[in-house]
Amino acid sequence: MKNHQIAQIFRQIANILEIKGENPFRVRAYERAAQKIESIAEDIEIFIKEDRVKGIPGIGKDLEEKIREIVFKGRLQFLEDLKKDIPEGLLDILKIPGIGPKTAKLLYEKLGIRDIVMLERMAHAGRVRELPGMKEKTEENILHGIEIVKRGQDRMDIKTAMDVADLFLAKLKRIKDVKRIDPVGSLRRMKDTVRDIDILVSSEKPKKVMDVFTTLPDVKDISAKGPTKSSVITKDNIQVDVRVIKDSSYGAALMYFTGSKEHNIRLRKEAIKKGLKLNEYGLFKKDRAIAGKTEKEIYRAMGLPYIVPELREDRGEVDLALEGHLPKLVERSDIKGDLHVHSVWSDGGSSIEDVVLKALGLGYEYIAITDHSQGLKIAGGLDKEKLMQKRKEMERLGKKYKDIKILYGTEVDIDSEGNLDYSDTILKDMDIVIGAIHSGFKQSKEKLTRRIVKACQNRHVDIIAHLTGRLWGAREPYEVDLEEILKVSRETSTALEINSFPQRLDLNDIGCRMAKDFGVKLSINTDAHIAEQLDTMKFGVACARRGWLEKKDVINTLPFNKLKTALS
């Protein structure tokens, strides 16, 4: 999958061109192309093979050439040449909040600053304030920004973000002049990772909201405070922005701040085509507002059905909406059970009974207890004898709790050669078998792919769990040939998991979309290790929705009798 690599190269080019002061629209063209290619759920090499690169919106003759060069040579001469003009370390400087291309260029040209380390030294020495348009305050802000970058507070997982947002929401809701309030930005779009928390408020007394917000006890620093918009850093070094707007514009502002930026740009262009103007205050015909109070009203006024936040990425949703063909996305309430849960029998913290009770509370029809297999000693994997004991326990609980089917299963380890950690005789007695990789992450893409393919081909394996092994903040995904795996899963009717654990969310949204296009089914599981974690299902569902999945694409939306057939 070269898509990611191409996107990265294009982004680097965009940054360098920006610093060089090139035409901003040329810069945008590279950024747009990067975003587009990254969101394509198909390997770009297939586009080349089938000569369809030109058909990708935002890719013209020149960028097509560059894509071909990257795919065939693994590098791009144009970028290599650009790097001769601008030191690579200068690109890191752009990550510092408050510093953009113009400042980076100034720092480089006037002070010879080539990276963050040099910048920090110069700022400490008071040299930055010598530059035009910069004084002590600017210097201070730069040093402060460097601290933030150093702490590595780049992005957080969605659960962390949601917890912080809930905290602020709860406190701001108490202000009686707050009329409506919502989290917006990538959090509302339920992106798997989030950079900062954005909150939108409607109120007739914006100043009061700003005053309360910036003086909350969780606030450590105020980075900006205006009459309608403020930005703070929490004690956990998370940036929270609050924007206050009049209630009559709330819908427009909700759309605007929810984004994505690309979706907004696309909508504004559609508005222009219709002789309208869309901004954060409303949809306007000449100077008259024709919509703005709710999102639905604005979409309708533009001749579009409502587009849910999870779809707003400019990955084709606007065109589908125009045609009236938006998918009807899977919902949390469609989920009838969780198929990947651990208990105290392996490395979990809850008894099977606690898990069952929690599942009953969620209204599930079935719940699978899938503890680790014998070889995975570190996770308390079960040997043959333990398995028999566990089975007895499950049978006992099955009699006690008649309102829910308790499925006897395992998360069986796929070893470094692709063999399973239990014999077929053991596996054939299981209600459900999940195959997963827990070691050998550093193997080659080919070898990892072969292991998974081999596991899919075992007739007892129903689901492959956390396919790429990524753990946000801890482990990068390992590379697999997703298309090859999708082909085999389709042939063998093996489902792929969407692991709802917030640091995993694996497959991710783009992977889900690709699986759907291949006709592969998915299973949204929590991989819970304590009963409470069954609640993380919402994150997996969000991931599925971002991947355009519908109810029919997800096996654990099936009622038990149909699921049983699907698993057999």
Place this chain on the structure above:
DNA sequence: GCCGTTTTCGGCCCGACTGTTTTCAGTCG
């Protein structure tokens, strides 16, 4: 660099806040 139901040239989304400025450029989302 892309793109075309005004167009193969001349556009390309739009507004708030900061820090420096006396009217605005740069940055951000």
